[in-house]
Amino acid sequence: MNVGDRFLLFVLSLVGLVLGVLLALLGAGVMSVTWAASQLTVQPWNDVCLVVGVVCALLSIRFLFYRSRRRGSGVPAESVLLAGDHGQIRISYETLRQLANRRGSQLKGAESFDSRVRQGREGILIACKMQVLPDIDIAALTREAQTAVKEYVERTAGVQVERVIVHVTELSPSGHAGKAWNGA
The missing domain is CATH 3.30.70.1350 (Cation efflux protein, cytoplasmic domain)
Incomplete structure (x- = not known):
């Protein structure tokens, strides 16, 4: 996993942490659901929610398919590929x-x-x-x-x-x- 992927995973983890804390506060009754819904639908929070939601969804999709894309590249990560006279050698x-x-x-x-x-x-x-x-x-x-x-x-x-x-x-x-x- 390269540095860019690690950073994106860090961002996704931070957003997940914030959403988890907010859901815990809503569930504990510290915050009212109606108050939170009314605050998130007012400008500019509705735009922020839209952007954060889309970015989180795209990051989640990327990391869901990250492993399968890597496996499909043809060469397992645990071997060396050499060219032979009659084909590939691993x-x-x-x-x-x-x-x-x-x-x-x-x-x-x-x-x-x-x-x-x-x-x-x-x-x-x-x-x-x-x-x-x-x-x-x-x-x-x-x-x-x-x-x-x-x-x-x-x-x-x-x-x-x-x-x-x-x-x-x-x-x-x-x-x-x-x-x-x-x-x-």
Whole structure:
């Protein structure tokens, strides 16, 4: 959902909130229905009511059909579309995530590795979370993870990787035996 749609949804929510409060006041007897009706039919309030009603109706119609229009575009939001020799090829984000996880978990010094994939402007973005072993050069390991994941996904899936973002969440528990390597 882009910024314009979010703003329109915000406006629709504000109008709905105001109308909800007014209906609650009418229902509680704080305001008289006849007084509210007489005020809303006098100039300029009748013009304001007309404009607000039409705008709310149009916004509601837009957001009612927003999801179905997006689905009908042909490409699911959770896949990448490639051109093949004999037609289109779709690779799901889950497949790309599994490829990134496979390569990232093979790195020496990485205890756990998980990733998420989303669409970027010039390719896909891969965000990785990893837990590293103690006494590892974290900067070198994260650079290696970025390069290894990017090259592996591009080579195996044929998908352009725009960026690989690595987030080191924590050190692995020191007593846990893992893929640590000694300096010898």
